[in-house]
Amino acid sequence: MLVRELMTADVETVQESEDVSTVLQKLAERHFTGFPVVDDDGRLVGVVTQRDMVELFQPEHRTVWIPIGLPPFLESLEYGFELSWDDLEASLDLASSAGKPVKRIMTEDVLTVEPDDSVDDILEILAHDDRDVNRVPVVEDGDLVGIVTRQDVLRALHAERSGE
Template sequence: MSLTAADIMEPDVETVTESEEVGDVLTKLARKHYSGFPVVDDETGRLVGIVTRTDLVDIFQPSDRTLWIPIGLPPFLESMEYGFDLSWGGLDAELDLARNAGKPISAVMTEDVVTVREDATLDELLDVLAGDDPDINRVPVVDSGGFVQGLVTRQDVLRALRDERRA
């Protein structure tokens, strides 16, 4: 008997809705110690995206506060660019949080979500979780209507492989 997504998924999945605010989702992540949530449509409950810690950390990146200055004087043929960080450390993070906390999670979520059905084999799960995209650490399991039935993480697949080898 081959294992399927239904056999190894976590069926009790906490989701967030697309209109929930970034600040509220950050609080949920901190309290639950999760690394992300499937995002569902406010009205239908169907999967519309996924939000991870990485998505939320990206809104606090100081790339817009880095000043790049080309430096090069003759006899140099090519100039070099030096980056100067113009951020103010903690104050910038607080300002970013204040500016972004009220935004809907749909503004930062990933919309192109890789999903599987409950009958997906262990090999299909491995193809997704060990594939070319290193950012995929979890895959929502959805039914034909797009409703979340569960969630499979890399850890779940590793445990299943370990248990299968021991059997």
């Protein structure tokens, strides 16, 4: 089976210059977990996902480790205190990040396939533990021509195995 048999050709994308707030709204409205990001010429330049948004609006390190020693201070113990991220901090961070172009937070190193690649090429990408990819853009001569999701592959494999 070839990629072109599975791909969705009508791909919803976002422009690299769109504001983070606009892309966040599109994610919510369409119930997608991510979008391919294209430049003004329609060429794939990245992917933006819900995970990118979470990382933007949530600090990575919220735990402070404080060494506390007991007399005679020969040994110290480290206690971790999770800092609260109050509403004011969250609102300020959201306001400062909302106007950024999505280009600043997107993943640029995108794994792609071509229309004449096999389903095995997509499976190799989807099964890669380190990347946790849910969608694979399909490109031809650098242009985005389709997309294949994890669900597309699962449906195709199920149909093939059940004889549908």
